[in-house]
Amino acid sequence: MPFNCVFYYLKPKFKPENQFKAELILRGLIVLAISLTAIIFPSVDSLMGFLGCFCLSNMAFICPYIIYVFVYYERPGTHRKRLILRSLVLTIFGVFILICGSLITGQDMINKITGSGPTTKATNSETTTAGTVPE
The missing domain is CATH 1.20.58 (Methane Monooxygenase Hydroxylase; Chain G, domain 1)
Structure with a gap:
């Protein structure tokens, strides 16, 4: 639905015989951008x-x-x-x-x-149970 709203305004920029191709290409680019975002930011x-x-x-x-x-x-x-x-x-x-x-x-x-950078995972030397002293 959001693509349809945006493409409504982009459609006049293309020749009538190229509008369908342009729509498919733009949809493909959006899917590619979403996929790359998912790969970069898992x-x-x-x-x-x-x-x-x-x-x-x-x-x-x-x-x-x-x-x-x-x-x-x-x-x-x-x-x-x-x-x-x-x-x-x-x-x-x-x-x-x-x-x-x-x-x-x-x-x-x-x-x-x-x-890189600081992590929030505790190492084995940092984890202790209640009442015990780390070795």
Whole structure:
């Protein structure tokens, strides 16, 4: 369904005799991109963490306050300096979350892909049962 919505707008870009071929090629490219993503990121938690962090900071902190300034700046009776200051502070906070979260989750993705970096698995010397001393 999402492909049909997108291809509706792409269809006029192709000649009528090539539209069916173009649709098949674009569908194949999308399947290839999804397959490559699944191969590169076999553990989807890192990818979802990165996308969630990236999108959340934009949708929850950055875009709403920019839109807020555009909507309320020209209204009479608004304190423009306070409006801009508040929006600027919250937008900077959103950019901070975007940068920090993207760096942390991006590093986690790279570590999982390359197999390097700190792991969360405990080694045999670190695991003990209650009341025993490791050897």
